[in-house]
Amino acid sequence: MGDKFEIVIVGGGTAGWMCAAACAAKLDPARFRVRLVESEEIGTVGVGEATLPQMKDFNDFLGLDEAEFMQATQATFKLGIEFINWGRQGDRYVHPFGTFGRPIGEADFFSYWIRAHRAGTAASLSDYCFPIVAALQNRFMLPSGDANDVRNAFAYAYQFDAFLYARYLRQWAEARGIERVEGRIVEVEQDGGTGDIAAVKLASGARIAGDLFVDCSGFRGLLMAQTLGVGIEDWSHWLPCDSAAAVPSARSADFHPYTRSTRRTAGWQWRIPLQHRTGNGYVYSGADISDDEAAATLLANLDGEAMAEPRVLRFKACKREKAWAHNCIAMGLASGFLEPLESTSIYLVQMAIMHMLTLLPSGPGIDPALPAELNRVMDVEYDRIRDFLILHYIANEPDAPLWERVTTMAVPDTLADKIDRFRHRGHVQAYRDGLFGPPSWQAVFVGQGIEPQAADRLADVLPAATVEERLASLAATIADAAATAPSHADFIARYCPAPAP
Amino acid sequence: MTNSVQRVVVHGGGVAAAMAALAVSRAYARLGTDVVWVDTGEAFAPHAALIAPPDLSTFHRLLGIDEATLVRHAAATINMGQQFAGWSGGDDAFLHAYGDAGSAFASLPFVQHWTRARAAGLGVALEDFCLAAAAAKQGRTGAPREAATRQAVKAGWHLDAAGYARLLRAACEQADIRIVPGAGAVPHRGGAGLDRIDLADGEQLAADLFIDTDGTLIAALDPGTAARPAFCDRIIRASAPAFDPLPLYSRVAAHPAGWLTMIPLANRTAIEFAYDSASLADADAPAALASALGRAVDAAPPAPLAAAARPRPWVGNVVAVGPAAGAAPPLDGAELLLLQLGIAQLVLLWPIDRAAMPEADIYNEEMAGTRARVADFTAQHFRLNARTGELYWDAARAAPVSAELAAKIDLFAARGMFAHYNHEAHVEDSWALVMAGHGVTPRSFDPQALLTEDQALMAEFQRQLRAVASDVHAMESHADALRRMRG
Numbered sequence: 001m002g003d004k005f006e007i008v009i010v011g012g013g014t015a016g017w018m019c020a021a022a023c024a025a026k027l028d029p030a031r032f033r034v035r036l037v038e039s040e041e042i043g044t045v046g047v048g049e050a051t052l053p054q055m056k057d058f059n060d061f062l063g064l065d066e067a068e069f070m071q072a073t074q075a076t077f078k079l080g081i082e083f084i085n086w087g088r089q090g091d092r093y094v095h096p097f098g099t100f101g102r103p104i105g106e107a108d109f110f111s112y113w114i115r116a117h118r119a120g121t122a123a124s125l126s127d128y129c130f131p132i133v134a135a136l137q138n139r140f141m142l143p144s145g146d147a148n149d150v151r152n153a154f155a156y157a158y159q160f161d162a163f164l165y166a167r168y169l170r171q172w173a174e175a176r177g178i179e180r181v182e183g184r185i186v187e188v189e190q191d192g193g194t195g196d197i198a199a200v201k202l203a204s205g206a207r208i209a210g211d212l213f214v215d216c217s218g219f220r221g222l223l224m225a226q227t228l229g230v231g232i233e234d235w236s237h238w239l240p241c242d243s244a245a246a247v248p249s250a251r252s253a254d255f256h257p258y259t260r261s262t263r264r265t266a267g268w269q270w271r272i273p274l275q276h277r278t279g280n281g282y283v284y285s286g287a288d289i290s291d292d293e294a295a296a297t298l299l300a301n302l303d304g305e306a307m308a309e310p311r312v313l314r315f316k317a318c319k320r321e322k323a324w325a326h327n328c329i330a331m332g333l334a335s336g337f338l339e340p341l342e343s344t345s346i347y348l349v350q351m352a353i354m355h356m357l358t359l360l361p362s363g364p365g366i367d368p369a370l371p372a373e374l375n376r377v378m379d380v381e382y383d384r385i386r387d388f389l390i391l392h393y394i395a396n397e398p399d400a401p402l403w404e405r406v407t408t409m410a411v412p413d414t415l416a417d418k419i420d421r422f423r424h425r426g427h428v429q430a431y432r433d434g435l436f437g438p439p440s441w442q443a444v445f446v447g448q449g450i451e452p453q454a455a456d457r458l459a460d461v462l463p464a465a466t467v468e469e470r471l472a473s474l475a476a477t478i479a480d481a482a483a484t485a486p487s488h489a490d491f492i493a494r495y496c497p498a499p500a501p
Numbered sequence: 502m503t504n505s506v507q508r509v510v511v512h513g514g515g516v517a518a519a520m521a522a523l524a525v526s527r528a529y530a531r532l533g534t535d536v537v538w539v540d541t542g543e544a545f546a547p548h549a550a551l552i553a554p555p556d557l558s559t560f561h562r563l564l565g566i567d568e569a570t571l572v573r574h575a576a577a578t579i580n581m582g583q584q585f586a587g588w589s590g591g592d593d594a595f596l597h598a599y600g601d602a603g604s605a606f607a608s609l610p611f612v613q614h615w616t617r618a619r620a621a622g623l624g625v626a627l628e629d630f631c632l633a634a635a636a637a638k639q640g641r642t643g644a645p646r647e648a649a650t651r652q653a654v655k656a657g658w659h660l661d662a663a664g665y666a667r668l669l670r671a672a673c674e675q676a677d678i679r680i681v682p683g684a685g686a687v688p689h690r691g692g693a694g695l696d697r698i699d700l701a702d703g704e705q706l707a708a709d710l711f712i713d714t715d716g717t718l719i720a721a722l723d724p725g726t727a728a729r730p731a732f733c734d735r736i737i738r739a740s741a742p743a744f745d746p747l748p749l750y751s752r753v754a755a756h757p758a759g760w761l762t763m764i765p766l767a768n769r770t771a772i773e774f775a776y777d778s779a780s781l782a783d784a785d786a787p788a789a790l791a792s793a794l795g796r797a798v799d800a801a802p803p804a805p806l807a808a809a810a811r812p813r814p815w816v817g818n819v820v821a822v823g824p825a826a827g828a829a830p831p832l833d834g835a836e837l838l839l840l841q842l843g844i845a846q847l848v849l850l851w852p853i854d855r856a857a858m859p860e861a862d863i864y865n866e867e868m869a870g871t872r873a874r875v876a877d878f879t880a881q882h883f884r885l886n887a888r889t890g891e892l893y894w895d896a897a898r899a900a901p902v903s904a905e906l907a908a909k910i911d912l913f914a915a916r917g918m919f920a921h922y923n924h925e926a927h928v929e930d931s932w933a934l935v936m937a938g939h940g941v942t943p944r945s946f947d948p949q950a951l952l953t954e955d956q957a958l959m960a961e962f963q964r965q966l967r968a969v970a971s972d973v974h975a976m977e978s979h980a981d982a983l984r985r986m987r988g
Contacts, residue, residue, distance in 0.1 A: 425853050
C-alpha cells in the first residue's frame with residue numbers, strides 16, 4: 001500500500017465522479033490508490049445539463065454502455081442548440097453538431113453558400129445541414145455509418161440530469177475500486193517547506209493524505225483558492241451575467257433533440273428536455289433584473305408545469321489563473337466558470353481529466369513540464385470558449401440596457417480580428433486543439449447576423465448555374481433523408497427508456 | 502467581381518518565382534487573372550540542390566508536375582528522410598524518416614510504450630519501430646500491398662536546383678504565362694502599395710498584385726527584416742560522383758565548425774558545407790571540406806549564408822515569398838517547405854478586392870507563425886547536440902531558443918509528449934524521431950501505459966518489429982522505383 005501513488009479527489013459532484021471514474025478505468029490499481037472525499041451534507045448543483053459530442057467520447061473512453069447510461073440519467077439526444085431572439089427579436093438559428101453541406105469543388109462548401117446567398121439563389125444555411133433539419137422536426141437517428149450519406153455528417157451529444165450522472169458514475173467507480181470517504185473537510189494541511197497539500201482533515205478527525213489532490217469542490221475552490229491562494233482572471237466585464245434561476249418543469253409534448261436558448265431582457269433562458277422532465281433556467285445579469293423578477297419571468301415562460309420553486313445560483317465568468325498549482329489540479333467550477341450558453345461545462349471537466357491522466361506524475365516530485373503543459377492547454381480551451389461566448393453577446397439588437405452595454409463594449413483583440421475577417425470574406429481560422437471548429441463559427445456568425453461580404457475566389461470557378469443546381473439538390477437530399485429518421489420520442493422509447501423517477 | 506485582382510506581376514528568378522507564377526496562374530487564370538513573370542534572371546549557385554519534404558509532392562499535383570518530369574529533368578531521387586550523423590559527438594547516426602514512429606497501441610502513442618520499455622532496459626531505438634526509417638535504411642521505398650504495419654510512409658524528393666527551375670519555367674511557358682526578362686526593374690509607388698514597375702527597356706508594368714521573390718519590390722514598401730540567430734554564416738557548395746546504389750535519404754554530418762549535407766541526386770552527389778567563419782577561416786574551408794570527405798571535390802568558393810526574415814511579408818499589394826520573405830533555416834528541407842507554404846497560403850487568401858487587402862494581416866500572422874515553428878524544428882538539432890568541448894557546438898547548445906521550443910523539449914524530455922501550437926509544419930512523430938534520435942529519452946510516461954502487462958507489451962514489440970521487416974521486404978528498391986517513374 002505504501003508504495004502506491006495516492007490521489008485524493010475532493011468533492012463528489014459531476015466533476016469529482018467523472019475524474020474518479022476515469023481513474024478507475026485507466027489507472028493500474030496496483031500502482032495508484034484513488035480516494036474521493038465528499039459529504040452528503042453539501043448538495044451538488046444538479047440542474048439539467050446539456051453537453052457537447054465529446055461527452056460520448058468520454059463515455060466510450062470509460063467503456064460505458066450508452067443505453068444503460070441514458071436510462072440511468074434520464075438522458076435525451078442533442079443535435080445542437082437553437083438560439084431564439086439572438087441577433088434580432090424573432091430570429092432563430094441552430095448551432096449544429098455537424099458540418100454544412102458537402103464538397104462541391106475546390107473551395108469549401110461555405111464559400112459556395114456565401115456566393116449563392118449573395119446572389120439570392122441560396123436557401124437558408126440551415127437547409128444544408130442534416131442535423132439541423134432533422135432536429136427542427138424533432139427527429140433523431142444515430143449516424144448511418146456510410147461516409148457518402150448526409151445522415152452520417154453529424155455528431156450528437158446528450159442532455160441529462162447531472163446529479164444522476166454523478167450517482168451513476170459513483171456506483172460504477174466504486175465497483176472498480178475507487179474508495180469513497182464520507183466526511184466534511186474541516187482543515188487542509190500543507191507541507192511546511194513546499195507549500196504542497198499534505199492532507200485533508202475531516203470533521204470525524206480522520207486525516208486523508210495524498211501525493212496529488214484534485215480540487216472538485218466547486219465555486220469555492222477549497223484547495224486551489226482557499227488553501228493555495230490561486231486567483232482568478234475575471235472575465236465578467238465581457239460576460240456580465242452573474243446569476244441563474246433554475247426550475248424543472250413537466251415534460252412537454254415538444255420533445256426536442258436539442259437545447260434551446262432564448263434571449264431575454266437581462267440575459268437568456270435555457271430549455272433542456274430530459275426524459276422525465278424539462279430543465280429550465282434564466283441566466284441573468286443581477287444589475288439588470290431582480291431575483292424575484294427573474295424567477296417570475298422564468299415561471300411565465302415554461303411550456304410545462306413548474307415542478308419546484310426556482311433555485312438561484314450565483315457565479316462570475318472567470319478562469320482560475322492556473323489549473324494545476326503545487327500538487328493540486330482544479331477541475332469543474334473550482335477551475336473557472338463560463339455560463340452554459342454553449343454547454344461547455346462538462347467538456348472542460350473532461351479535458352482537464354484527459355490531460356491529467358496523460359500528465360500524471362509517476363511518483364513524488366512533480367516534473368515542472370507536466371503542470372506547465374496542462375496549464376497551457378487548459379488556457380487555450382478556456383480562452384477559445386470565452387471568445388465564442390462573447391460573440392453571442394456582441395451581435396444583437398441593443399433592445400435593453402444589458403444589450404446596449406454588451407453590443408458596444410470593447411472585445412478581446414483575438415475576437416475583434418475574427419469578426420472583421422469573417423465579415424470580409426467568411427474567413428475562419430481552423431485550429432487543431434480546442435473548441436470550436438469552423439462550422440460552429442459559421443453557424444453563429446451567420447445566425448447572429450454577421451454575414452460575409454465575399455467568398456473565397458476559388459468558389460467563383462464553377463458556373464453560377466452549377467453551384468445553384470448543386471445546392472438545390474443537396475437541400476433536397478437532406479430534406480428527404482431527414483424524413484427517414486424516426487421521431488426523437490420514439491427513438492428514445494425504443495433505445496433507452498428510463499424508468500419514471 | 503468588378504474590383505477583383507486581374508493583373509498580377511511575379512518579380513524574381515529561379516525556383517521561387519516560377520513556382521509562384523505557375524501556382525497563381527493554375528488557380529486563377531480561369532477567373533481571367535493575367536500573370537506576367539518578370540524574370541530577374543538570378544544566377545544559380547553552382548552545384549545547388551534542393552531537399553523537398555513530402556508536403557511538396559501534394560503541391561506538385563496542384564502545379565501539374567508529375568514524377569516522370571522530376572526524374573527526367575531534375576535528376577530527382579526519392580527522399581524518405583534525413584540522416585543526422587555525429588551530432589551527439591561519436592559516430593552515432595539516426596534517421597529522421599517521414600513516417601510514423603511506431604504504431605499506436607492500446608489507445609496510446611507508441612512513444613509512451615517505448616519510453617516505458619526503455620526504462621525497463623529495452624535497447625531498441627525508436628526509429629527501429631518506424632517503417633519509413635527501416636525501409637529507407639534498407640534501400641526500399643513505396644507502399645507495400647497489404648501492409649502489416651499500416652504505418653504512414655511519406656516521401657519527398659532530392660532535386661537538382663537548376664534542373665528543377667528549368668522544368669518549372671517550361672511549365673510556366675506551357676501555361677501561357679508571359680515571361681519578360683527584367684533585371685533592375687524599378688518599383689513605382691502608388692497609394693499604400695505599388696502601382697507599377699518600370700523595366701530597363703522602358704516597358705511599364707502595372708498590376709493589382711505584385712509577388713516578389715527577389716526582394717526589391719517589398720523593400721520599397723517595408724525596409725524591415727528581423728535577424729535571427731544564424732547557425733552558420735558560410736556555405737560551400739560542391740559535387741561528388743553519384744552514390745551507387747542511391748540512398749533514399751540525405752546525410753547531415755556534424756563537423757567541428759558546422760555541418761556537411763550530402764544530397765543524393767541521380768547524376769551526382771550534391772554537397773553543402775555550412776560552417777561558422779569564426780571557427781573556420783574561408784581560406785581553410787576548402788581543405789577542411791576535402792579532409793571531411795576524404796578527397797578533393799569540385800567546389801564553388803565560400804558564399805555567405807543569410808539568416809534574416811521579414812516580419813511582414815505582405816505589405817500593401819506586394820507579397821514577398823521565397824528568398825524575399827526571408828532566409829529559410831539551412832536544414833530539414835525548410836527552404837522548399839516555407840516557399841511552398843507561402844505560395845499555398847497566398848492562393849488560399851487570394852485578395853477579394855484589389856483596392857484594399859486586409860488579407861495581408863491574416864497572411865502575415867500565418868506565415869510568421871509557420872516560419873517560427875519551422876525555425877524551431879531546425880533549432881532543436883543545435884539545442885540538443887551533444888558535442889561537448891567544441892566551441893562552435895557548445896555555443897550552439899547554449900544559444901537561446903523560443904519559449905515554444907523550450908516547452909516542446911521540456912515536455913518531450915519529461916513525458917514523451919508533444920506540445921502542439923498553431924502553425925505546426927512538422928508532425929508529432931517527426932519531432933519524436935528527431936528528439937529521440939538526438940538522445941532524449943523521456944524521463945516518464947503516460948501511466949495509462951501500465952494497463953498493458955509486461956509480457957503483452959514485449960509480444961507487441963516483437964509483432965511490430967516483424968511487421969516492419971515484412972513490409973520492408975514487400976517494398977521496391979529505389980532503382981526500381983525511379984525506373985518505374987521515369988516511364
